[in-house]
Amino acid sequence: MNFPLPPDCPYYLISRASLSVTSVLRKGLVRTGVSNIKPAYLGVLLSLWSEDNLRASELGRRAGLEPSSMTGLLDRMERDRLLKRTPDPNDRRGSRICLTKLGIEAEKGSIKAVEALLDKVFADISKKDIETTKNVLRKVLANCSREDI
């Protein structure tokens, strides 16, 4: 693969798309009045909405974040009153992450808002091309996880 100038480079496109979509979500959530939910919170919230009371490390696995990244993220989410850490009686090494009432209620408004925003972000793109893109990105992630890279 020859090394194309930025706008044709797949790495450039992936990084810019990530930043741009994040920016759209951040602004869109604020505009909808869901100002206490940042895009980075969504992975954790989605996991907790389907299953509460998980460990930080398990949440990190599901959201694709390193354990060391979880500390600050959970700090910010706890600061924003979306969840709280409670001691795990069975394993005193760690704690359990529980949604607060605010965190539970956040599901209603934010899912609709995020769905609407993602609809706009992926507007005028065929289902087939979106599926192809998802499969390519999954393969990229798998390639990046290979030992011999």
Add this chain to the structure above:
Amino acid sequence: MNFPLPPDCPYYLISRASLSVTSVLRKGLVRTGVSNIKPAYLGVLLSLWSEDNLRASELGRRAGLEPSSMTGLLDRMERDRLLKRTPDPNDRRGSRICLTKLGIEAEKGSIKAVEALLDKVFADISKKDIETTKNVLRKVLANCSREDI
């Protein structure tokens, strides 16, 4: 679009792919001995290798970065001796960004290293699917830039 759990969500895949590929590039460059070039530098370096002596704002446009993001980036690249700011005689508000000898020489090793790494990252993916993905991401970027989003 219903809101899928992270591994099926296109936004999740885009953000994870961006972080993973960046990580592969960062580690790969260090492993190849190109330790003074960070992935974030590549957009600026690619522009300067094809045309030196640009303004910070013009470099930002070509690399897709906000002016405010350029300050810190150029600071780090100047600290790493890849470029230097020189006063613009025609416009004393700004400066011109010039590659140092080190920055010019960096082209040789790093382009080969990055090409090899991106080959691994996109291994076993058909040209056609990569083209589809690039077009989808271009459309996503265009959608994100719309006024009415």
Add this chain to the structure above:
DNA sequence: ACAATATATTACGTATCAGTATTATATGTA
């Protein structure tokens, strides 16, 4: 029971990028 090992969490530093405000300089117009 004790030592070795494994795991969970946190602390700290660094990199990256956006948003806002500020300052300095250019440029256009009355």
Add this chain to the structure above:
DNA sequence: TACATATAATACTGATACGTAATATATTGT
């Protein structure tokens, strides 16, 4: 020329996420 507006660059702050290392607790093998 004087003033208003536009532009370039930076400072500062905050958000996000990684890597390394330290610490605390569990688990396992002997």
